[in-house]
């Protein structure tokens with residue numbers, strides 16, 4: 357699951373051939389011949405195995421943007437657009453990178469509407485759609501480049517007969533009119549390393565070589581047990597897989613709580629990729645996952661270190677603009693009718709993440 361993009365320019369050739377090989381293999385897997393009907397995954401809720409456990413499908417478009425001007429996708433200002441949903445933790449980590457690296461002037465972005473809607477009149481697929489006008493839903497904007505009605509339309513522009521799940525984030529190439537990459541763990545590594553010639557904060561390295569092993573180790577724990585773990589709790593259709601996911605989730609949260617009792621961030625006293633990846637799940641935890649995904653064994657605000665850490669990261673300049681709690685709450689409670697049939701949004705707890713935290717006092 358982890359991206360494998362080394363940040364040094366000497367490894368670009370290796371990276372590029374890996375990326376090309378992956379693009380070819382997934383493009384082949386994603387294209388269907390007209391004689392073989394392919395079932396389209398309608399949403400994450402359809403990705404549940406016969407055992408009742410949630411099993412996330414890997415992302416499809418895996419090309420890379422490189423600093424090198426001769427690359428197929430060169431890191432040029434104004435060429436790319438990031439389609440996100442403010443509700444989505446995977447998209448939000450990309451948005452956090454745009455802000456932290458000072459790339460939001462060079463890479464445009466827009467958010468879809470928070471609640472899934474029908475994407476076609478001809479079938480019953482439910483997914484991300486764009487508002488018709490800029491003032492229909494605060495925070496969401498119409499597709500500025502392709503006139504797409506839905507994210508599904510974008511995937512079909514990029515690849516006719518696309519049969520996978522039309523997910524956000526999407527890193528879109530305006531020039532070639534295609535999806536460069538739809539895997540957030542890879543997009544953030546590109547944003548960290550490849551756009552430094554046009555970034556306002558090129559010196560910020562969230563994936564420094566000396567912390568690489570530690571970052572990958574933390575990501576390994578956090579991705580499976582926490583980021584994806586909350587979905588495994590929420591989408592489980594049987595008690596056994598739910599119980600297993602909850603146990604794994606809380607073991608990992610306890611471990612993070614312990615680590616954060618000794619240091620300010622997950623890999624030491626500097627902010628890294630591992631923190632951004634953990635933060636996007638923590639900020640949604642008490643507002644949504646505790647209720648909607650049944651992660652209520654212990655609340656985030658009952659973990660002193662994790663709770664203060666979440667406030668600490670939220671208060672880093674730029675980060676609060678990536679957290680739209682209105683979209684987050686509307687999306688989850690409103691888009692999964694099999695979990696919340698009436699779409700009722702609970703009123704609480706409305707936590708103030710701007711409240712003071714104790715992280716500076718303890719660790720600087």
Ligand SMILES: N[C@@H](CCC(=O)N[C@@H](CS)C(=O)NCC(=O)O)C(=O)O
Pocket residue numbers: 398399400401414415443444445446447482483484521522523524525538539540541
């Ligand atoms: N592996 C992808 C996962 C992206 C993903 O699953 N996004 C969700 C939103 S949080 C989505 O777009 N789901 C569409 C659906 O369920 O139909 C990444 O990290 O970029």
